[in-house]
Amino acid sequence: MTKPLVGIVMGSDSDLPVMKEAVDMLEKFGLSYEVSISSAHRAPELTAEYARSAVERGLAVIIAAAGVAAHLPGVIAAQTPLPVIGVPIKSGPLSGVDALYSMVQMPPGIPVATVAINGARNAAILAAQIIGATNPEVREKVLRYKEELARAVEEKARRLQELGVAGYLEQMGGAKG
Template identity: 55%
Template sequence: MAKKALILMGSDSDLKVMNEAAKALHALEVETEIHVSSAHRVPDRTMNFAREAKDNGFGVIIAGAGLAAHLPGVVAACTTLPVIGVPLQGGALQGVDALHAIVQMPKGIPVATVAINGAFNAGLLGAQILATGDEALAERMVRYREQLAAEVEAKDAKLQEIGVDAYLSN
């Protein structure tokens, strides 16, 4: 049975950004669940999500957090599943504080980290992790990369055909 991806965020205000992870996963036909669960306001619920994730069929967790950014670390402390942290833009430091908090995890509790608001790439990374044990998903990843390459080649062909000025005016 294919493993699923769990997407967590501390507030519904994070949903617009974190839904980008779901979009990437859905494009690759990865089953996902999205939940709001704060490391600060409902810590027991959050830790239960992490502790029960493997038994519930998940193979990776994507956790988005802003400001103090504790959600990815708390989740990682409660599971051995791979956790991908998405630092969310906001507050006085516009996400740099969240980025630093997520990438500076203590030795022994790793959290993979993407760019500020980089939820789409978090979804792709999650799919790549799941693809290590799912040949069909690995094939879909190859097709996705081929599609990206084809898009770049098409853009360059158009640029060469119509020139810079016409390309920029479109």
């Protein structure tokens, strides 16, 4: 069995539906991963052990997701030399803005690369790019993915020119009379 390169850890099982997008992207890039649940507040020793043992387990990058106070990514980043990508989860009365602020306002020396609220897909792409910096095979997969994105936009632009605004919207099912 291949050792995981990317760790995905979340503060609650309620984050799993969002983090499934990260899993799907890592699978698209052919990157091995592990998925875990921990909590900086409710299980601090488990979280600390997860972070401290990440290198020996073979991880290269950690994606950490949390909502509300969102301390999980920062606590992990404080205890590992690996890059940590934070995914703020849309939850609570502030709809994830509190989690976003918690992750991007880390103190000097403890960086957490932070993606958009519920941005699990981008977290996985960033993880692939980090790994791809030293792995040409992964870098090539990232390049191919970006080419796919460009082709999709080009196709939409072509269809818009061909159909016009009303026809395009109708095809999308969103035409308004």
